[in-house]
Structures are given as structure tokens and as C-alpha cells.
Amino acid sequence: xxxxxxxRFIKNTREQALAxxxxxxxxxxxxxxxxxxxxxxxxxxxxxxxDEKAVIFGEDVSFGGVFRCTMGLAEKFGKHRVFNTPxxxxxxxxxxxxxxxxxxxxIAEIQFADYVFPAFDQLVNEAAKYRYRSGNEFNVGGLTxxxxxxxxxxxxxxxxQSPEAYFAHTPGLKVVIPRSPxxxxxxxxxxIRDKNPVVFMEPKIxxxxxxxxxxxxxxxxxxxxxxxxxxxxxxxxxxxGSQLYVxxxxxxxxxxxMPGVSIELIDLRSILPxxxxxxxxxxxxxxxxxxxxxxxxxxxxxxxxxxxxxxxCFLRLEAPIQxxxxxxxxxxxxxxxFYVPSAIRCFDAMERALKF
Amino acid sequence: xxxxxxxxxxxxxxxxxxxxxxxxxxxxxxNYPAIPTYRVLDVEGAVIDESQDPKLDKxxxxxxxxxxxxxxxxxxxxxxxxxxxxxxFYMTSYGEEASHMGAAAALTNDDVIYGQYREAGVLMYRGFxxxxxxxxxxSNERDYGKGRQMPVHYxxxxxxxxxxxxxLGTQLPHAAGSAYALKLEGKKACxxxxxxxxxxxxxxxxxxxxxxxxxxxxxxxxxxxNGYAISTPAKEQYRGDGIASRGHxxxxxxxxxxxxxxxxxxxxVKEARRIAVEESRPVLIEAMTYRVGHHSTSDDSSAYRxxxxxxxxxxxxxxxxxxxxxxxxxxxxxxxxxxALRKDVRKRVLKAFSAxxxxxxxxxxxxxxxxxxxxxxxxxxxxxxxxxxxxxxPEHYDAxxxxxxxxx
Numbered sequence: 001x002x003x004x005x006x007x008r009f010i011k012n013t014r015e016q017a018l019a020x021x022x023x024x025x026x027x028x029x030x031x032x033x034x035x036x037x038x039x040x041x042x043x044x045x046x047x048x049x050x051d052e053k054a055v056i057f058g059e060d061v062s063f064g065g066v067f068r069c070t071m072g073l074a075e076k077f078g079k080h081r082v083f084n085t086p087x088x089x090x091x092x093x094x095x096x097x098x099x100x101x102x103x104x105x106x107i108a109e110i111q112f113a114d115y116v117f118p119a120f121d122q123l124v125n126e127a128a129k130y131r132y133r134s135g136n137e138f139n140v141g142g143l144t145x146x147x148x149x150x151x152x153x154x155x156x157x158x159x160x161q162s163p164e165a166y167f168a169h170t171p172g173l174k175v176v177i178p179r180s181p182x183x184x185x186x187x188x189x190x191x192i193r194d195k196n197p198v199v200f201m202e203p204k205i206x207x208x209x210x211x212x213x214x215x216x217x218x219x220x221x222x223x224x225x226x227x228x229x230x231x232x233x234x235x236x237x238x239x240x241g242s243q244l245y246v247x248x249x250x251x252x253x254x255x256x257x258m259p260g261v262s263i264e265l266i267d268l269r270s271i272l273p274x275x276x277x278x279x280x281x282x283x284x285x286x287x288x289x290x291x292x293x294x295x296x297x298x299x300x301x302x303x304x305x306x307x308x309x310x311x312x313c314f315l316r317l318e319a320p321i322q323x324x325x326x327x328x329x330x331x332x333x334x335x336x337x338f339y340v341p342s343a344i345r346c347f348d349a350m351e352r353a354l355k356f
Numbered sequence: 357x358x359x360x361x362x363x364x365x366x367x368x369x370x371x372x373x374x375x376x377x378x379x380x381x382x383x384x385x386x387n388y389p390a391i392p393t394y395r396v397l398d399v400e401g402a403v404i405d406e407s408q409d410p411k412l413d414k415x416x417x418x419x420x421x422x423x424x425x426x427x428x429x430x431x432x433x434x435x436x437x438x439x440x441x442x443x444x445f446y447m448t449s450y451g452e453e454a455s456h457m458g459a460a461a462a463l464t465n466d467d468v469i470y471g472q473y474r475e476a477g478v479l480m481y482r483g484f485x486x487x488x489x490x491x492x493x494x495s496n497e498r499d500y501g502k503g504r505q506m507p508v509h510y511x512x513x514x515x516x517x518x519x520x521x522x523x524l525g526t527q528l529p530h531a532a533g534s535a536y537a538l539k540l541e542g543k544k545a546c547x548x549x550x551x552x553x554x555x556x557x558x559x560x561x562x563x564x565x566x567x568x569x570x571x572x573x574x575x576x577x578x579x580x581x582n583g584y585a586i587s588t589p590a591k592e593q594y595r596g597d598g599i600a601s602r603g604h605x606x607x608x609x610x611x612x613x614x615x616x617x618x619x620x621x622x623x624x625v626k627e628a629r630r631i632a633v634e635e636s637r638p639v640l641i642e643a644m645t646y647r648v649g650h651h652s653t654s655d656d657s658s659a660y661r662x663x664x665x666x667x668x669x670x671x672x673x674x675x676x677x678x679x680x681x682x683x684x685x686x687x688x689x690x691x692x693x694x695x696a697l698r699k700d701v702r703k704r705v706l707k708a709f710s711a712x713x714x715x716x717x718x719x720x721x722x723x724x725x726x727x728x729x730x731x732x733x734x735x736x737x738x739x740x741x742x743x744x745x746x747x748x749x750p751e752h753y754d755a756x757x758x759x760x761x762x763x764x
Contacts, residue, residue, distance in 0.1 A: 060587045063660045084592045086557035087524060087585050115523055118559055154444035156506040158522035298734065327724070327738045333444070334495045334503035335723040337753070338742060344752040345745060 001209040003245045009229050009267075010180060010212055017182055017213045022221055029217035037207040039181035039214055040069040040146070043188040044107065046218050048077045051105050053142075054192070056082045058092055058109030066111060067148055067207050093119035093145060097127050100142035100197070107192055113149035113201055114158040120166070127197040128172030141195035146188070148204035149177070150242050151294055151340055156333035162241075162295040162326075167199045168272045168304065174198040174223055175271040177241040181212040186221030187269065194223055203242035226275035228282065232264035235353055236282040238291045238305060240268045243341065247292055250346035254354070257347075261354060271301055279305065280312040287318035288353045292341045297325035319356035322349040391600045393644055394624060395614035399672060401681025403619075410622055412461070414688060419481065420461050420618055421683060422697060424453040424676045427477045429701045430486065431649070433709060434493055434507075438653040442713065443493045445507045449474050451616070451648030454675030455580055457481055458621025459548070459643075462629060466545035468534045469517045470527040473508055474580065474647075475550045482515040486705055490712030497759040502726070503718040525551060525558030528577065532568035532638070535575035539636055546574040546632040548625075553642075554585025556599045565606040565640065574632035576625065577640045580615060582647035587660040603640035615643030616675035619682070646673060720746075721761035739764065 004010065011017040014031040034042060047054050056070060062084040064071030074082040085092050089110055096106035110116045116123075123145065131139035151160045167175045174196050178184040184202065191198035229244070230251065239247045244267055251263045264282050268274055283289045289309050291302035302323040309321060324341040332339055370376060396408045403409045412420075431448035438446040449456065456477025465482055469475075476489065488500075492510050495503035500512055501519060511519025518534075521527065531549030538545050555561060556579055568575050579599040583590050596602065603610025609631050613624045621643060628639035646669045650657045657666070683689035724731060724739045731739070743764045746753040 059585070062592075063587045066586060066654070084588050086593050087554040087588070088557045088559060090559050091557070117523075154506070156504065156509075156522075159506070297738070327742070328735055329724060329727050330504065332504045332723055333506055334717045334758075335720060338720055338723055338746075338755075342752065344749045348745060348748070 001205045001242060001245060003249050004206065004209045007245055007248055009244065009248065010210055011182055012213060014213050017215060020182075022186070022227075023215060023219060026215045026217040026219040029215040029219075031213035031215050033211055034181045034214040035208050035211045036178075036181050036184050036202065037067050037069050039184040039212075040188060040202060041071060041073070042214065043185045043192070044070060044073060045076065046189060047105070047107060047192045048073065048081060050218060053103070054081070054105035054107060055099060056107045056109070057085050057095070059085060059087055059111050061109050065109060067204060069146075069207075070109070089115055089117075089119040090122055093122035094126065096143045096145065097122060097130065097140050100140035101130065101138055103142065105142040105192060106144070108143070108145045110145060110147040112159055113147040113163050114161045116145075116147055116163060119145070123167070123173065123197070123199065124170050128170045130172075130197075132172060139195070140197050143197040144188075144192045144200055145198070146200045146202060148207070149201040150203040150205060151331070151336060152205045153336065154333065155331070157330045160331040160336075162201070162293065164201060164271045164293075165295055165299060165301045168301050170272075172197070173272060175201070176223060176269065177201045177203065177271060178269065179203070179241055179244050179267050180206070180210050181214050183221060183269070185214055186219050187223070189218070190220035190223050193220065198223070201241070205242050221269075224270045224273045224275060226269055226278040227267045228264060228278065229267050230263070230265040232262035232286065234261050234286055235263045235288040235290060235350060236266065236279070236286045237263055237350070238266045238268055238279060238289065239293065240271065243292050243294060246341065246343050247346055249343040250350060253343065253347045254350040258351070258354060263350065274305070276308055276312070280309060283309050283313045284316050287316050289317075290322040290324065290346070290349055290353055292324040292346050294326050294340055296328045297323055298328050300325050319353040322353050324349045388597060388601065390597050391610070391612045393612045393614050394620050395617045396619040396623060397617045397678055397682055399678060401678045401685065403682070408619075408623065410619055410626070412622070416461055417683060417688060420457040421679060421689065422701075423457050423460075423477060423481045424679065425697055426486070426701050426705070427453055427456065427480055428676060429698070430476075430489060430705050433705050435649070435653065437709065438507075443507050444495075445653055446493065447474055447508045447652045448649035449476055451646045451669060451673075451675065452580055452582060453477055454618035454679060455578075455615040455621050455643040455645055458618040459578060459625045462622045462625035463548060464545065465516060466543065467516065467629070468531070468538065468545070468547045469515075470531040470534070470547065470549040471517065471520055472524065472527065472551045472555060473520050473522070474552070476508065476510065478550070479510055479512075479515060479517050482517065484510065484512065484515060484517070486708035487711065488512070490708045491715070494712040494715065495717060496712055496715035497718045498715060499718065502722045504722070524555040525560040527551065528555075528560050528564030529567060531575050531577070532564050532571065532573050535568065535573035535632070535638070536571050539572075539574055544633055546576055546629055548576045548578060550578050550580060552585060553579055553581040553590055553599050554588065554593055556602070557593055565602065565608060565638070568638035569606045569608050572636050573638055574636050575638045576628045576632055577638065578625070579640070579642045580645055581642055582645045584647050584651070584657070584661070586651045586655060587657070589661075598642050598644075600640065600642035606640075608638050608640050610640040610642075612642045612644065615645030616673050616678060618675060618679045645675070716759040717757050719759045719761040720755050721764045
């Protein structure tokens with residue numbers, strides 16, 4: 001993916017990696033070079049090693065999964081703990097709910113986020129409401145459902161989608177999307193250990209693109225917390241997953257073409273619950289907001305952020321909130337570059353907000 | 357069942373299983389007999405029971421064989437094209453050619469086809485040209501799908517072949533519904549739905565078979581049991597007697613067929629079509645075959661199965677070789693014809709290939725068309741916004757590979 005290797009958000013050295021205050025607990029850890037799929041693998045191995053009740057399952061996970069995220073785990077932890085399921089997403093999600101309902105840890109893989117919809121009923125009507133409907137007699141906090149998401153350049157309708165907004169509309173679920181290997185390991189372990197069902201979406205274009213020095217020790221990163229990954233004073237930009245690298249390029253363009261302007265970039269990380277405080281604090285500082293995501297604009301999560309920010313920061317806003325999103329069409333193969341919220345589109349909207 | 361009246365009287369009140377009799381024996385059913393696999397040809401292409409030879413005319417047999425060779429050749433060239441980065445994706449049908457052509461030859465073009473994604477041969481047999489295949493795989497301006505879907509997602513109303521969708525199993529209930537509609541119209545036609553043994557694990561499979569059975573819809577469900585769902589072998593996919601055993605559960609006429617035997621496929625589908633159309637009942641066919649190729653160009657199957665296993669299938673169970681031997685034994689084919697056909701097919705495939713490669717991508721305006729029958733205002737506004745961006749930043753929106761848009 002363009003810009004990832006050069007990104008200032010990628011931690012290439014141990015020092016850079018461990019400078020993050022969120023990693024204070026492992027500040028003496030060794031680090032090793034991992035890409036994002038290896039960081040997933042590392043988190044899963046840690047989960048299996050530290051929780052004897054944890055199991056991993058899904059289509060083709062036994063040989064390592066189509067993106068190699070579960071490679072070597074069946075050999076290391078046993079086929080009873082890492083296993084193939086039949087090809088049924090509703091079965092995988094429902095099975096995971098059952099595993100979790102009796103106190104075990106279920107880490108399920110859906111092969112592509114585009115294929116999660118047969119499991120929608122299980123996740124929305126069952127997993128999300130399990131605790132509430134039973135008066136907290138039961139819960140499926142042990143459930144985590146991983147799925148690769150977002151554009152990859154040639155995925156077309158069914159290997160490109162970002163369905164976070166559907167799940168964001170579901171009280172009881174948590175939704176998390178990491179941006180890098182370090183983030184992935186910490187957020188995935190947090191998701192697995194969280195006492196609520198979590199939908200964990202992995203931007204698949206980053207699986208092999210981003211490489212970081214990832215702490216070897218066991219650590220988690222907080223759910224529900226955004227991270228300001230670049231500070232600025234004139235405009236707040238919010239994104240998640242691989243879109244952050246697009247936004248980084250757009251910001252570089254904007255700051256170059258508009259000397260003196262500085263732009264703040266926030267990685268939302270958790271879509272649900274989302275960090276209203278960090279975002280509104282930033283907008284109260286900058287007075288301007290742009291949100292970008294690949295999913296279609298109408299009903300996308302940008303709408304929710306825009307509304308909330310408008311409620312919290314109305315008197316401080318100096319320009320209309322900008323949304324730069326996928327158009328309201330299915331994700332199209334040959335038109336991908338015209339469809340996505342590209343750097344130039346994001347730049348254009350930044351300029352519009354700043355010159356309003 | 358004998359003594360119907362007696363048993364029915366005793367069975368009253370059990371509305372859910374009206375044919376069941378009471379028993380005082382505590383017995384769980386555990387050993388079910390395996391469903392046999394119907395075949396016409398042995399592995400050497402010899403007819404085992406002459407009464408089962410459909411004795412197809414020479415032209416039909418030739419078309420079946422030519423399509424097998426053409427499909428096989430097209431697969432080789434397009435697979436390599438993907439490897440060279442000339443198309444973005446491809447899926448071959450290696451090893452499953454007989455199930456395509458045997459089924460296709462037994463159907464009429466009025467029968468509505470729902471494919472999964474590995475049934476290009478059925479479409480080819482119906483008359484979809486090499487140019488049409490290549491245009492889709494190249495996502496060029498002549499692709500009927502307007503470049504929106506990945507390669508191999510063919511579809512055309514012209515041949516009653518519904519456009520392929522990547523999610524697995526979703527097409528099964530569609531086929532039941534289309535079949536019901538055909539029945540309402542009084543058409544002498546059925547719907548035919550192809551899917552793999554992996555897709556049969558999806559909930560939609562169960563939903564489809566049950567709704568087809570209860571609505572008495574004229575649909576033929578054809579499972580291509582090729583042994584693998586990506587890396588997952590059939591033995592990890594289910595524990596029953598394949599997919600055919602499920603037909604019984606839905607009260608459906610069912611047969612298991614040697615899917616590498618084109619004539620067995622032909623006979624089974626022909627009779628299934630008669631049952632569906634004449635008697636208005638759904639039918640389940642399980643075609644036992646083997647996926648010789650990788651799942652797709654995104655897959656390397658050597659990570660989960662031995663190369664020897666694949667080689668054994670290729671050597672001993674090639675459906676093409678078997679059919680060729682049948683034709684040769686009847687004096688309908690020889691080495692000379694084989695060489696000539698292969699040479700001609702290769703030439704035609706390469707010609708279509710380079711023609712498709714030269715065409716432009718569909719016009720950018722097609723990004724916004726067909727979301728609805730008419731473009732709603734919010735989408736028109738987004739389209740106008742893209743037009744503005746493309747004009748303002750032409751260096752970021754190079755559309756020179758795309759055909760000219762009329763409206764933008």
C-alpha cells in the first residue's frame with residue numbers, strides 16, 4: 001500500500017515503539033520485526049498460551065488461514081484448540097457464542113468481512129443481546145470475531161467492504177480496527193480478553209504492507225480509546241485502519257500547499273464504543289473536522305461522529321464538517337481508484353474546510 | 357409401505373411424520389447405507405452397461421468434447437495471464453470439465469442457470485464466446501458486468517445464466533424461487549443450481565432445499581463435490597454420506613453421480629430435468645469429482661495437499677481423457693483431430709485474449725449507473741462531485757484507460 005513504508009506512524013525501531021506511553025507496562029520488552037498478519041499470529045499465540053480455555057476456529061484456519069494469520073498455531077497448541085469449521089459463517093458465529101456462553105474464550109475467524117452477513121443474526125440478535133436479555137445471568141464476553149476488511153486494490157464487491165457501520169448500530173458489541181502491527185497485537189489481545197463480544201476488523205491490505213518493531217512481551221492497548229497520532233491546530237482529521245495512511249499523505253499535501261497550517265490526525269481505533277472525548281477535545285481546539293472512511297457515505301460511521309461533534313462543539317465549529325467516504329455504490333473493481341476516499345479527495349476536502 | 361390404512365390410523369396425531377409407525381424397540385439409527393455412485397463409463401472410457409449409453413448424436417458429442425478442450429485451454433491461458441499480472445484474478449475448472457458439459461448438454465437454454473463460480477463450461481456450452489469470457493476477465497468496456505466484479509463472475513440474460521456472486525451458497529434459494537416462478541408461468545423449463553460441497557455447509561443450502569421441496573419447485577441442485585473448499589477437505593466439511601444423503605432429509609429425489617463421467621452426468625441431469633419439469637419436483641444431484649487446480653490464483657494448494665494426490669487424479673481420472681477414449685472407441689475421434697482441435701482452440705483463445713486486452717475499461721460513469729433503475733439525487737450529486745474532482749485534479753484521476761463517458 002502506497003505510503004505505509006514511509007509512514008511516520010510506523011515504528012521502525014525499538015525506541016520508537018516503546019516511546020508510546022500506552023506501552024509503559026512493557027517498556028523493557030524486546031521487540032521483533034513483524035508485519036500485521038504476523039502480529040495477529042503473535043496475539044493469537046499469546047492468547048492461547050495465557051488462556052487454556054481459548055480456542056481458535058474458522059474456515060481454513062488449520063493450515064494457517066488464507067491470510068496466514070493462524071499459521072503454525074494448530075501444530076503448536078493442538079488441533080483441538082485451533083481447527084477448521086465447515087463453511088458456514090452463521091455456524092462459526094453461533095458456535096463461538098456457545099463456546100463463550102459457558103465461560104470459554106472463542107476466537108472466531110470470518111474469512112472476509114464481506115462474508116460476515118450470514119452471521120449477522122447471530123452477532124446482532126444473539127451475541128450483542130446475550131448479557132442484557134438474561135439480566136446478566138449469561139454473557140458471551142469471551143467471543144471475538146476477527147475478519148479482514150477494507151480495500152485491497154482488486155477485491156471488487158466481495159473482497160473490499162468495510163461493514164463497521166452495521167455493527168456500530170448494535171448496542172452490546174464492540175468494534176475495533178487496528179492500523180499497524182503494534183496496534184494489532186495490543187488491540188487484538190485486549191479484544192480477546194475484553195468481557196464483551198468484539199468484532200475485530202483487520203485491514204487486509206496491511207497484512208504484508210506494514211512492518212514494525214513489535215514488543216515481544218504480552219501487552220494490551222485500550223479499547224474505546226482513540227489515539228492522536230499527529231498533533232495539529234487548524235483541522236481535526238479522524239480515520240481508522242488503512243485509511244490513516246491515505247490521510248497522512250493528504251495532510252502532507254495540505255500542509256505543504258498551505259504553509260503555516262497544521263492538521264491533527266486521530267486514529268479512532270474503536271468504532272464502538274468510540275472515544276467522543278478525544279475527538280471533541282481536538283475539534284474544540286481546531287474548530288474544524290474531517291472524517292474519512294472507505295464504506296459508503298450514507299449511514300456510514302462518519303455520520304455518527306459528525307452529529308456528535310456538532311452537538312458537543314457547535315459554537316466552536318468554523319467550517320462544515322467534511323465527510324470523505326466511498327460513494328453510495330457497491331465497491332467496484334475497475335473503478336476502485338475513482339470510488340475510494342483517495343488522498344487527493346481528502347486533500348480537497350481539507351482545503352475546503354480550511355478555506356471556508 | 358404395506359397396510360397403509362392401519363399404519364395411518366395408528367400414526368394419527370403425529371403430524372410431523374405421517375408415515376412413521378410406532379415401535380417399542382429403543383434403537384438409534386447409526387448405520388446408513390452409502391448412496392451408490394452412478395456411472396456409465398469406466399475409468400478407461402468403456403461403457404459398462406450398454407443400456408446406459410445415451411447414444412448421443414455425433415454433433416452433440418463433438419460439441420461436448422470441443423467445449424471441454426476449449427475450457428481447459430482457456431483456463432491455462434487465463435491462469436498464466438493472471439500470473440503475469442494481466443488480469444487480476446482467475447479460477448480454473450481443471451478436472452471438472454465433464455460435470456459441466458454433461459449437465460449442459462442435458463438442459464435447454466430455457467432452463468435458468470445459477471452458478472457458483474466454477475461452471476464456466478456450462479456457459480461455454482450454451483454459446484458464450486471466447487471473446488465474451490475474455491471481455492469479462494479483462495473487465496473491459498464489452499464486459500456485460502461493466503467491469504464491476506472480479507474475473508470469472510460471468511452472467512448473461514442471453515443464455516439464462518444469472519450473474520455469479522462471490523458469497524457462497526446464496527444462489528441456492530434464488531434457484532428455488534426462479535423455479536417456482538417458471539412453474540407459475542407454465543414454462544417447460546427448470547432452474548439449475550450449481551454449488552460446491554463446501555457451500556452446502558452454508559445455511560442457505562438447507563433453506564433452499566427445504567423451500568424447494570415444500571413449494572414443489574422445478575429445480576435441479578447440482579453439487580460439484582470436488583473434495584476441497586479452499587484448503588478444507590471434504591472429510592472436515594461434513595460427517596454424513598456426502599451431500600446426496602441430505603436429499604432424503606428434504607424429501608427430494610436424489611442421485612450421486614461420477615462427476616468425471618460426462619455421460620453419467622448427462623443421463624442424471626436429463627432425468628432430473630424430466631422429474632423437475634414434468635412432475636414439478638426438485639432434484640438433488642451430487643457429482644463426485646476433484647478440484648485439480650488451486651482454489652484460485654490467490655491460493656497455493658501445495659500448502660495443504662500433496663502434489664502426488666493431484667498428479668494421481670490427473671493421470672487416472674481425467675474426465676477429458678475418459679470421454680476422449682469413449683469417442684475414439686466409437687470411431688468419432690482420433691489423434692489427428694485432437695491435434696487439429698487443440699491447435700485451433702489455442703489460436704482462437706489467444707486471438708480473443710489479445711483482442712480483449714486491447715479494449716478500454718468501461719466508462720467511469722458506469723461507477724454510478726445500475727445501483728438503482730434510475731439514479732437517485734444523492735448519487736447524482738456524488739457523481740457531479742467526482743466530475744468536479746476529475747477536472748480539478750486530472751493527474752490524480754487518469755482515465756485514459758477508460759472508454760469515454762457520455763455524461764461526465
